Amino acid sequence: MFAPLTIESDEMATAVARRPEGATVNDLAMAALALTILQWNRTHDVPAADSVSVNMPVNFRPTAWSTEVISNFASYLAIVLRVDEVTDLEKATAIVAGITGPLKQSGAAGWVVDLLEGGKVLPAMLKRQLQLLLPLVEDRFVESVCLSNLGRVDVPAFGGEAGDTTEVWFSPTAAMSVMPIGVGLVGFGGTLRAMFRGDGRTIGGEALGRFAALYRDTLLT
Secondary structure (H helix, E strand, O other), X not given: OEEEEEEOHHHHHHHHOOOOOOOOHHHHHHHHHHHHHXXXXXXXXXXXXXXXXXXXXXXXXXXXXOOOOOOOOEEEEEEEEEXXXXXXXXXXXXXXXXXXXXXXXXXXXXXXXXHHOOOOOOOHHHHHHHHOOOOEEOOEEOOOEEEEEEEEEOOOOOOOOOOOOOOOOOOOXXXXXXXXXXXXXXXXXXXXXXXXXXXXXXXXHHHHHHHHHXXXXXXXX
16 A cells, blocks of 8 residues: 655755755655654654664676666665754764765675675674675564655656656565565655655554655654
């Protein structure tokens, strides 16, 4: 089941302005999702935990063929935030940026392959840091939500009588056996479209819509 959410260009400009220096839109979106989970759990009387985490897919392929469709080697990293540190969106975004920034700058996405294969190339400190981003319990994911950001896409043209493209949506590949909620983001012009996808067992359609609305409120207020 699906719950679509549109953040119009003027609203998106307001949200982007809330980013601390050095943070990306993806960092902002990830932080907003973590805060949404916390608020949702409080509303439903879920016992508080020490941390909240959200999975994101990571492309392990070399830059030269990173956009190829075939042989799409990817895995998941978890962004883990301490509950007592994420008091608002700006602070949560800064913390997320502090996690993702160094990994991007060091090219760690490729290095994680070495970590997963048990190699000895990585410095011990970085290896310990990356292990914190892979919180598995008996080979099962601890997270229940995954955020996939397709980024800003060009307006597709299909030609002929198809007419102009008015909307673009992105739904992440289902991983419902381990993560019952998936969120797919795509930028289209100045508009952000988010597709919330649920497994129908952990969360129903009406509840998924309320979760999406709560995400919107978290991002904009």
